[in-house]
Amino acid sequence: SKATNMAKPQNKLADEIEKAVEKMKGVSLKDLRFFYQGTPYPVHICSAETFKALENLEARRDDMVLVSYPKCGVNWLIYLLNDLIFTTSQTKQENTELPFIECGDPEKYQRMEQLPSPRILATHLLYDNLPKSIFKNKAKILVLFRNPKDTAASFFHFHNNTPNVPSYISWDEFFSEFMSGKVSWGSYFDHAVAWNKHIEDENVMLITYEDLKENLTSGLKQIAEFFGFSPTAEQIQSIADRGNFQAMREKSQEIYGPIGPVLFRKGVVGDWKNLFSDAQSKEMDAKFKECLGGTKLEAKMKYDVYCKA
Structure with missing residues (x-):
């Protein structure tokens, strides 16, 4: 029916996300993941065919590569970057693909070739699994980290609050899976150890979720500079006003569909204290220290500030 189509602004991204979540209906946790080169991925949005096709992704020098472990605030960062691009150059990216390069159908890379620069290439992949052309063509890589305790808490809520996404029996069950890297995209600690070796690399910049929460304008300024934009102070301020967490939460449904409010659930630092037992807290401290x-990276993340009860 034409009439309803006209009434509802078509949001391709929200549709794609809704289709992906729909595919999870009735899937159990153990059927949710498949392994590719030793890492578990969610079967409803990733496939071996897509991973094979991804190897041929041709990165551009002016691509903005965003790397993060899941639930570290990357959807927020994607929104801020889109706003930065639009504010400084008036080009608007039509968001029609699932935002992560490893998610979707194998044909997506051909469609991505049609996108105007600068493109945002977001990914949860480990360092060694990134398409080689990113390094070959010297694209800039922004790496986003969030303290592991809040990351784990957020990951758990995502599973247990999102319709159709399979839930864990309990937080304790999730915690042990998280600690052993049996969650989608694998181990937080493997991810962190790998990036720690590369945070001094040319073309790499590290930013933390906590720093962005603490001072969004200063974070935006650094990010803009890193990617070669020169916004005015007013422009930075207006991006920060439109993109603070509260504003994002209000817009989330419109951008991401029903999953939006889950992606932008609380956005607070220290929410982990509501879930972790004392023993779990100590277990993670020990694991973090060991890794x-x-x-x-430990210094940059201010582990002791954010992860001590």
Whole structure:
């Protein structure tokens, strides 16, 4: 019916996300994931065919590559970057693909070739699994980290609050799967250890969710500079006003469809304290120390500030 189509602004991205979530209906946790080169991925949005096709993705020098582990705030960052591009150059990216390069059908890379620059290439992939052309063509890579305790809490709520997404029996069950890397996209700690080796690399910049929450305008300024934009102070301020977490939460349904409010659930720092037992907190501290104690990444993430009860 034409009439209803006209009444509802067509949002291709929300449709794609809704289709993806729809595919999970009735899927159990154990059927949710398949392994590709040793890492678990969600079967409803990733496939071996797409991973094979991804190897031929031709990155451009001016692509804006955004890397994060799941639930670290990357959807927020994508929104901010889109606003930055639009504000400074008046080009609007038509968001019609699932936002992560490894998600979707194998033909998506041909469609991406038609997109105007600068493109945002978001991904949850481990360093070694990124398409080689990103390094070959020297695209800039912005890596977003969030403290592991809030990341785990957010990941759990995503599973247990999103319609159609299979739930865990309990937080304790999720916690042990998270600690052993048996969740989609694998281990947070493997991801962190790999990126810690590369945070000094040319063309790489690291930013934390906590820093963005603390001072969004300063974070936006650094990001703009890194990607070679020169917005005015007023432009930065207006992007920050439109893109603070509260504003995003209100717009989330419109942009992402029904899943929006789950993606932008609380956006607070320290929510982990509502879930972690004392023993779990200590277990994660020990694991973090063992993997990243004394590293630049630990300092940058201010682990002791955000992860001590």
